[in-house]
Amino acid sequence: MSKNDHISLPELADKQSADSIKKPVILQDDQLSENTSDDIDKPSSVILPHADLKISSDLAQATIDRLATLSELEYELERTETAKSLNNMSVRSLDKLVKKVRNKIESETSESLIIDTEPYSEPVLDITSVADQICQILDDHIACKDAVKFAATLWILMTWLIPASHILPIAWINAPEKRCGKSTLLTLMSRLSKRSLPTSNITGPALFRSIESYKPTLFIDEVDTFINESEGLQGILNAGHSRDNPYIIRCVGDDNEPVPFNVYGAKAISGIGKIPGTLIDRSISLTLERKMKYETKQRVRYLPKNITNTIQSKLARWSDDNLQTVKDAKPVLPVTINDRAQDNWEILLKIAMILGDDWLEKAYRACIEISGIENDELSMSEQLLADIQTIFRLKGTDRILTEDLINSLCRDSEMQWSTYHNGKKITSRQISNLLSGFKIKPKSLRTKPKCGRGYELNHFSDAFIRYLP
Incomplete structure (x- = not known):
């Protein structure tokens, strides 16, 4: 080709295409046998993917986790085909698995109803002074007998030592009339206890789901307004008294599958008048009195939060360091009270034993005084x-x-x-x-x-x- 023979790019491309058509690639016989095969006599299962190919559980879970993050519309568009791809899983089963993951995501991302306390930075060597401080706070705000203050103080400490207990007595805050400080004591105890969850009313399903989800110390006010008409609620409170029978079983979900719920936990309830005998039997009665006209009690809203927060922090650290010591304590139980009362008071007497002789004597006096009143009362x-x-x-x-x-x-x-x-x-x-x-x-x-x-x-x-x- 001479220098005057100029070929444009399009023409060059056309020429190369034509050359490839004119000069096809010719394979030698040995190459032809190596690179070609006749699949016509082979079953289609060899050529196509297996219809019964099993999806691993890890891949299936990853797929379900992804579906749980989709919008409702996006999920509806994918659910049927995705169920087929997961070893022909039923759409209904896929819906249940996705719903379970969504519920878990919502519970993890939603704001918790309870607050965990950061333990004190240093070991708490004088826990007796902390107990004395709590007792003094109760005395500053509540009109009641010394036995009630001692029992309430030990009950507050108990909420930080749940793993050391076998029986958790209910704190039954009661009074013969209004304006005796029931709600005030309930508020004070909630501000000093572990993982407090206060409420003025609660249904049975909300109760057992809250205990299962949050493991709280539950504070229920005005329980007298609804407890006598709710046998389900009574049953849940009764079941949460002992580690021997801590579960209730409820049917949940679209298929009403029976699911066990662990309702063992600390609970304080308040109200006027009587509660069912089964609850009284599982409770320590904290009976309040209306203050005298010349008595002056402080208001809870003026109690600085930094004081109660510091007490909680110290209790968190002390309970972490001394849990096993409390669990191993073997106090002598008063023989003048019945077996159920002994069970209720055992964990409080364990704590008092660690606090020292003075507190152990206070605890014994409170136990005999309060349990004696309870024994005299008719159900x-x-x-x-x-x-x-x-x-x-x-x-x-x-x-x-x-x-x-x-x-x-x-x-x-x-x-x-x-x-x-x-x-x-x-x-x-x-x-x-x-x-x-x-x-x-x-x-x-x-x-x-x-x-x-x-x-x-x-x-x-x-x-x-x-x-x-």
Whole structure:
């Protein structure tokens, strides 16, 4: 080609394309045999991917984790095909797994209802002075007997030593009337306890889910307004008393699968009047009094947070350093109280034993005083039994219709039966439920001048002897 023969780039490209067509690559026979094969006689499973190819659990979990981060629309667009790719998993199963991961992500990213305390920077060598400080704070704000202050102080320390306990007594803050400082004491205790979660009302499902999720020290105010009508709530509080039976089982999810929830934890409740006997039996009663007119008590809102925060920090450090010491303590339990009361007080006496002889003596005095009062009190069922005994004696009869029994029980408006049912008089069903534990049931009776369902005196004879003083 001469220098005058100029070929443009497009023409050069066309020429090269033409050359490649004119001069195809020709392979030698040996090359041809090496590079070609006839697959027509082989099964398609060799050529195509296996239909039953198994996805590893790690890859499946990574896929589910990714799906959990998608928007609702994005997930709907992918869920069916993705389920097929995961070894033909059902879409319903995939939905459940993705929902589980989403719930976990939400619980980790949402703001916690409780706050963990940073332990004190140095070892707490004088824990007795910390206990004394807590007791003094209670005395500055609450009108109550010394036994209540001592018990409340030890209970606060107990919340930092849950792993050392086998029984966790409920702190039952009560008073005969309003304006006795129940909410004040509840607030003070929550500001000094570990992982506090205060509430003025709570449902059963919220209760067991909160305990399972947060492992809090729970503070429930005004429990008297709803506890008697909520058997589920009573059952959860009862179950959380001992490590021997710490679980409740509830059906959850779309398939109502039974799931165990661990409800063992510290709980303080407050209210006016009585609570169910099963709760009283698992509680330490902190009964408050209305202050005298000449008494002056400080307001909780003026208590500096840096003081309570420092106490919490010291308790966090001391409990970390002395958990095993408290667990190994073997105090002598008072023989004058019943077995359940001994169980309730054991962890408090363990702590008092570590605090020193002075606090151990205070704890023993408080134990005997408070438990003695508790032992003298009748349960709700026993009180009804005693009142029915009185009614039979006053009427001089051996049988009574339920309608007449209710009228007699509610004749005195100051008695609890006239307001037992949400401010209304007790019902026949509630009387039957309270008496069922004594194996006493209503029956059809004929009395003059009317007939109906009621009770006979001879059915009460055994219960009167066994349960009434």
